[in-house]
Amino acid sequence: GESVGLHLPTLSVQEGDNSIINCAYSNSASDYFIWYKQESGKGPQFIIDIRSNMDKRQGQRVTVLLNKTVKHLSLQIAATQPGDSAVYFCAEKANDYKLSFGAGTTVTVRA
Amino acid sequence: NAGVTQTPKFQVLKTGQSMTLQCAQDMNHEYMSWYRQDPGMGLRLIHYSVGAGITDQGEVPNGYNVSRSTTEDFPLRLLSAAPSQTSVYFCASSYARGSYGYTFGSGTRLTVV
Numbered sequence: 001g002e003s004v005g006l007h008l009p010t011l012s013v014q015e016g017d018n019s020i021i022n023c024a025y026s027n028s029a030s031d032y033f034i035w036y037k038q039e040s041g042k043g044p045q046f047i048i049d050i051r052s053n054m055d056k057r058q059g060q061r062v063t064v065l066l067n068k069t070v071k072h073l074s075l076q077i078a079a080t081q082p083g084d085s086a087v088y089f090c091a092e093k094a095n096d097y098k099l100s101f102g103a104g105t106t107v108t109v110r111a
Numbered sequence: 112n113a114g115v116t117q118t119p120k121f122q123v124l125k126t127g128q129s130m131t132l133q134c135a136q137d138m139n140h141e142y143m144s145w146y147r148q149d150p151g152m153g154l155r156l157i158h159y160s161v162g163a164g165i166t167d168q169g170e171v172p173n174g175y176n177v178s179r180s181t182t183e184d185f186p187l188r189l190l191s192a193a194p195s196q197t198s199v200y201f202c203a204s205s206y207a208r209g210s211y212g213y214t215f216g217s218g219t220r221l222t223v224v
Contacts, residue, residue, distance in 0.1 A: 034212045049212055097159060098156060102153055
């Protein structure tokens with residue numbers, strides 16, 4: 001079946017550096033994408049979303065880029081902080097209801 | 112505004128026992144769903160509901176039942192627990208149509224021995 005996946009299962013980043021987390025999706029019918037952050041022992045938390053009619057969206061310290069040509073999604077975190085250590089999931093929505101999630105990328109911030 | 116509330120947070124069951132995981136939301140969301148999370152496998156959809164009285168199966172529905180008698184509540188029932196159902200379970204809700212993300216509960220960690 002079609003699914004969303006992330007390129008790397010782990011990412012180690014120096015505190016203060018920028019982080020880039022990548023995600024590839026395969027369903028060309030997907031029209032809405034979300035990044036979630038999951039801290040240990042907690043449920044996923046919404047970070048930022050983007051619709052398929054956009055290629056970039058910015059939030060506070062985060063930017064999501066969407067390249068529909070190559071079906072690629074990325075999350076950029078500026079000036080990574082220790083509190084950014086978590087598992088990050090991308091998710092896609094191809095109909096009105098269901099989100100499909102990738103396996104996640106574990107981000108570790110080094111002091 | 113509590114969001115999505117799941118109970119219990121932790122549960123240990125013996126093989127063959129039954130139980131119900133509770134999920135309630137106070138945001139008047141039409142859509143509710145249950146996911147299980149296993150190491151290295153992301154979140155997999157078990158069952159979902161697009162409104163009271165309407166439910167459907169997700170990717171991994173076997174061994175689980177759901178019902179949706181009210182907008183607020185969406186319980187997940189394990190009829191005869193198996194060790195393969197050891198997992199962390201998340202309930203999520205959202206508005207039905209359009210570009211909306213999910214709000215997740217804090218999860219139920221279930222161990223079946």
